[in-house]
Amino acid sequence: MLKFIAKRLGSAIGVLFAASLLLYILVINSGDPLKDLRESNADNREYLMAQRIDYMELDQPWYLRYWDWLTGVSKCFVGQCDLGRNINGVEVSGLLANAAASTLRLVLIATVIAAILGIAIGVLTAVRQYSGLDYLVTFLTFLFFSLPVFWAAVLLKEYLAIGFNDWIASPDISVGTSILIGIVLGLIMQMFLGGSLKRRALTFVAVAIFVPLVLQYSLWLNFYRFPQMGPAIVVVLTLLVALSGTAMTAGLKEKRVLYPALITVVLVLAAYYATFYLMSEPNTWILLGGLILAVAIPALVGRLMGGRLRKNAASVAMVTGFVGAALTVIDHIFRAWPGFLDNKGRPISTIGSSTANFEGGYWDHFLDNATQLLLPTILLAIISLASYSRYTRSSMLEVQQQDYIRTARSKGLSERTVIFRHAFRNAMIPIATIAAFDFAGLIGGAVITERVFGWKGMGEMFATGLDHVDANPVMAFFLVTGTAAIIFNLLADIVYAMLDPRIRV
């Protein structure tokens, strides 16, 4: 294995080197770096041109310029990277750090969401092949996949930003609209839950009646400007999770699972009050620490009390603790929301990653970042959702045809076990490759998304550099994306070998 990795790394460096040389030559010949000056009628045009030629070393032959760049980069091996400066005299390393940070923030969440949702949808549609749900989801994913990013961004801004902001100023949903929403949700829900015709009809009717009532009730509560939850609802919902978790794993009569779950509910309530002031103004570390404790303590309780069923008990308690903690956080976000709205009357912006000079507490900043991130994340996620769901679906379908699945079924294993233990795991093997490529591509940024939402990420740095025929930023972009592509491909190969015991290297 080690020999394999070393061999791959060695060839990777060779590839990177050759590609960098090729790219460098292509970039410096891609246009005229003096273009903006040529059409200028400043009296000192000649002087400005001379200065730029001198600064960018345009009078040097390509191999000398490349050598300069290469020696700067090779200093990276001793920890003193010199990526040069861009056309404006700004250090490229600084630019790169900013660009990479903003791209990661922009694309990471979207990619993770797209991967998780896409795989889930893929499995679901494969299990229910040729059902109404399958057709609907297939239609939607293809629709999203073929959306021009730019146009979709404009639509999202129009409805989710401008439309929502106008609406939130004085939230109103007419009775007719609520009924319509109820009917649409009812249709979707019956499709998702499936079952016999009677069950579908029941689901539809229940949702179609329930949803409009909830909508009108929430309006009466002024929920959208003053959302409220409070400890009572946190506890009730956590209790529900505890009970249904127990029911699903061991049955409600199984005290060894039920008690740890109930104890966790009590702990959630205690923690809610104990941390109330701390959580009103927390920081990210407190939140992370809290989350770890919220999962670790119930897990411990479950292990200690679960006896023979400690595995089940621990997982039910963990889920309960996690949900309780999440609900507590949501409760605090709800409390912060009215103040946030006062501070930022139009919460969803169409541009930027956060409001400049925004003042407020931790939750205000949290909400500010979240609302700014919302639109680009939705956009990127729905677009890459398609590839994940389609690949997963076809991979699942293929696996389900295999002999070992039939064997598993004939052994009498439950459908859930067959799908998740036997089919899903094997179906994930090709997905690993796609995910690796996707993550490698991720760092390259999303040029159009960055542009329309006003983020200066990697894609923007590349495009601007190329536009100015400015080799340094383009090469820095290449260095990062090229390295990422090679590393992730290597990782994919390794993961492959781990997932699939048939592959030996």
Added chain:
Amino acid sequence: MRFQRVSKAVVVGAAMALALSACAPGGSGTDPKASESGNTSGNGSAELTNSGLADLGDITTKDDTIAVSVGAPEFISYNGFTPNTYSTYNSAITDRMFAGFTYTGTDGALYPNEDLGSYEKISDDPLTVKYTINENAKWSDGTPITVADSVLAWGVQNLNLNEGSKEKPLFNSVSVDLGDTVPKGPQGDIAGKEFTVEFSAPDPDWALQSWLLHPAHVVAKEAGMSTEELANAILAGESDKLKKAAKFWNEGWNTNPGTLPKEEIMPVSGPYKLGSWKAGESVTIVANENYYGTPAATKQLNFRFVEDAAMVQALQNKDIDVIGPQPTVDTLAQLEALGDQVAIQQGDTLTWEHLDFNFRGKNAFKNLELRKAFAMCVPRQNIVDNLVKPLNPEAVVMNAREVFPFQDNYEDVVSASYDGRYDQVDLEGAKKILEAEDAVGTKVRIGYSAPNERRTNEVAAIKSSCDEAGFKVEDAGDPKFFAPGGTQERGDYDVALFAWAGSGQISSGQNIYATGKPQNYGQYSNKEVDAEWKTLASSLDPAVHQEQIKKIEKLLWDDLYGIPVFAHPGLSASGSDIQNVRHTATQNGIVWNAEQWVRAE
């Protein structure tokens, strides 16, 4: 089935939760609807008397933020006066931070900035100007603005301070000629407030020179010398002593995106100072509380770096209050669709489109008669109506080169130089000339820097008209038109279609129309024109300038150097609650009077 049980439990639980929370609606019970700020006076509450800054009366800085975007490029540096950092986008921000003795009005006219001080010409021969800095004028850190600052401004524009030769100047500055045009530099008490400058030759554009740029006391401190030592070294031309100062001036203010230089090294002389910088997104400038002149109307200006395509929706969503996009018909249509939420500023700019003939080699247009025939068939009115009016309904065909239709002296200059003979397309006339010259079928390659949709359409319009007259027009648009070795340099074109940006200088046209000058791309040569330019450039009398411009325009019309077509349209827009946003024709763009913007109550 388990699933059913669970879903039942969820429904019951949700109902319980709703029941439990049925305490009372949230909020204080008042209607949260935001009160719409009705603004009947629209943009620009102040009376306008001229093209300069309006008098807003007594101003107290309002504690508010106005967000503006003029384009996507990132802020570069506090020092936007080096070739690397100089850009219109950077200047949009730095121009708010530095005062000058003059500023440019909306039509390109020069106005004195009385906040900083005053100037007067005290002698014509040699040209000598006396500058007086106001007694209370000071940098934002409290240090008075003195002659030393003007000496630094002169020093950075002085090629004689160099490392051995003029090719290697000490100060890497965009403007470099003051060392030769004003050989002795500012004369006066270095710590005082008055100085005179003596030009070696008459310069009609003397008032445009910058005599205040960056704080000398900061540069001196960073170079480890006193302000006086620095100023004296500059005046004495002691390049060796200035190396450290020059290095700081060249690089000391340049930082990584998102990091501002230390507060103490970036004092400002204008109404705003740098407040914060969010890399890739925005720079906020804050009102300078030590400003000695009319205070800024709004405390914070947030310059956002936004693509044109995202601007209109950002304006609609009130993420940005003022936008200055590239003018396109689509952008205008989007803005108009917003109705009275926004105010749209339209108008001409100081950039003008023209068709220039090629006088090199054996080109057909060396023949004046053919130039006339071509001028007769170019459908200028048609081009303006179809391609410019959609953006600027007031647009007219431009009939001059040195003055613009929106300037006061335009009518005067045009009536003296041009009799309107090419106003109407005269195909018959053109045909007759072509036949008389035996030149029917003359090939006309119209070159321009492609891709440029508007120019492609212009050429198409010219082709459909001039082909009827007997020319054979070819669209020779090429991405490399202006590139080294490109069509323009090789001379493989008959007519060049491009635009010059008016600089506000009186004598800059000499570079374009006089024999052998660098911007005389078509290698036009006319001794009379050369002589008239010489007269203009050596005179300091505005009346003479005016007369010379008329003469030159007439010569250029009679001899047809080229054909002016139109002034480029400009477009910007602001939220209807922002007051005092005014269109300007100059390259300063919509932010030219940003210190006057204020949100209506």
